[in-house]
Amino acid sequence: MERPPLKELLRDNSKQVLVLDGGQGTELENRGINVANPVWSTIPFINESFWLDKSSFYRNTVEDVFKDFIASGANILMTITYQASFKSVSENTPIKDLSQYNDLLTNIVKFCRSCIGPERYLIGSIGPWGAHVCCEFTGDYGQHPENIDYYQYFKPQLDNFNMNEEVDLIGFETIPNIHEVEAILSWDEKILSKPFYIGLSVHKTGVLRDGTTMEEVADLIKRREDKLNPNFLLLxxxxxxxxxxxxxxxxxHKCLPxxxxxxxxxxxxxxxxxxxxxxxSADKLHSWDSMVRRYIENGARIVGGxxxxxxxxxAEVSVAVDKYS
Ligand SMILES: [Zn+2]
Structure with missing residues (x-):
C-alpha cells in the first residue's frame, strides 16, 4: 500500500505517532563496519563493491539494518546520509563533482526505498554544518556563527532531496547552534520545497549546545510565525x-503547544x-515505556532512537507507541 503524504497524515490523524528507526551509524558500527572517517555512516555507499556486488558485506549489512529496524516496528526510516554533504563527500572521497554527487545521493535514496518498501516513510537525513567540522556536540561555530553561509553548505544535498519523490521528509538532524536554526527557518518554499523537520542537539541541562534556552528557540519560531515555511512540519x-x-x-511542548x-x-x-x-551508564533511570508515554503526552508525533x-x-518504542497513542 502506498503511503499518504506525511503532511496530511500528521494533520488529519492527530493521534497517530510514527516509529522512527534507531541509530543507523552506530548500528552499522556494531555490525563490523568501520565508520570512523569523514563521511561517517555513508562510507558503505562510497565503496564500488556496494553497487557492483549484490552480496558484498557492506550491502548486506545495510540491508540487514533496515530489515531489523522494520521488524522492530519502524514505519519511518532514514537515508544513511548524515555526513554526506557535498563538501564532506567531495573533500574526502573520489566523488568530486556535482553530477557524480547527485548520482550518489539518487542511488542511495533509491536503495533505501527498495529496502523499506512503498508503504513506509523515508527521511532524507542531513547532518548539521558542525558535523563537517565535528562540533555538533559543542555548538561552537567559531567567533561569528551568524556569518557562516549555511545555505551554500546545504544546497547540493537539499536540492537533491527536494527533487526526489522517494524522499518524504527532509531531516536536519543534531543542530547545535541557534544561528543555524535561524538560517534554516529563513528559507522559503523555493529553497525547501519538501516537508522538513529540525532536530536540536541539546545538553542534559536542557539548553541547545551553544547555550540557547528552549524558550529562546520557541521565541524565534513564534516571532517568525507568519513567515514560516509551510513545509516546516516538526521540531x-x-x-x-x-x-x-x-x-x-x-x-x-510548553512553549509551543x-x-x-x-x-x-x-x-x-x-x-x-x-x-x-x-x-x-549505570543510571539509565527510565524504561522506553515510561519515556514514550511522556513523549506522547507532550506532543510527540515521531519517536525513535x-x-x-x-x-x-x-521494538520497545514500538510497543509503547501502540499502547499510548
Ligand atoms: Zn546520534
Missing amino acids: GINCVSFNESADILQQL NMPLLVYPNSGEIYDTELKIWKQ CCRTSPKDI
Whole structure:
C-alpha cells in the first residue's frame, strides 16, 4: 500500500505517532563496519563493491539494518546520509563533482526505498554544518556563527532531496547552534520545497549546545510565525541524553503547544570523548515505556532512537507507541 503524504497524515490523524528507526551509524558500527572517517555512516555507499556486488558485506549489512529496524516496528526510516554533504563527500572521497554527487545521493535514496518498501516513510537525513567540522556536540561555530553561509553548505544535498519523490521528509538532524536554526527557518518554499523537520542537539541541562534556552528557540519560531515555511512540519530533539529527553521535550511542548514534535534520544550510554568509546551508564533511570508515554503526552508525533539505539530499543518504542497513542 502506498503511503499518504506525511503532511496530511500528521494533520488529519492527530493521534497517530510514527516509529522512527534507531541509530543507523552506530548500528552499522556494531555490525563490523568501520565508520570512523569523514563521511561517517555513508562510507558503505562510497565503496564500488556496494553497487557492483549484490552480496558484498557492506550491502548486506545495510540491508540487514533496515530489515531489523522494520521488524522492530519502524514505519519511518532514514537515508544513511548524515555526513554526506557535498563538501564532506567531495573533500574526502573520489566523488568530486556535482553530477557524480547527485548520482550518489539518487542511488542511495533509491536503495533505501527498495529496502523499506512503498508503504513506509523515508527521511532524507542531513547532518548539521558542525558535523563537517565535528562540533555538533559543542555548538561552537567559531567567533561569528551568524556569518557562516549555511545555505551554500546545504544546497547540493537539499536540492537533491527536494527533487526526489522517494524522499518524504527532509531531516536536519543534531543542530547545535541557534544561528543555524535561524538560517534554516529563513528559507522559503523555493529553497525547501519538501516537508522538513529540525532536530536540536541539546545538553542534559536542557539548553541547545551553544547555550540557547528552549524558550529562546520557541521565541524565534513564534516571532517568525507568519513567515514560516509551510513545509516546516516538526521540531524536536535528537542525539540527546536518554534520561533527560522527556523533560526537554516537555519544555518545548510548553512553549509551543501546537507544534508537532519529534524525539529520538541516545540509548542511555555515555560517550567518552577522550577514549572515543561508549560506556554503559549505570543510571539509565527510565524504561522506553515510561519515556514514550511522556513523549506522547507532550506532543510527540515521531519517536525513535539516535546513537547506540538498536532494533531491540525500537521494538520497545514500538510497543509503547501502540499502547499510548
Ligand atoms: Zn546520534
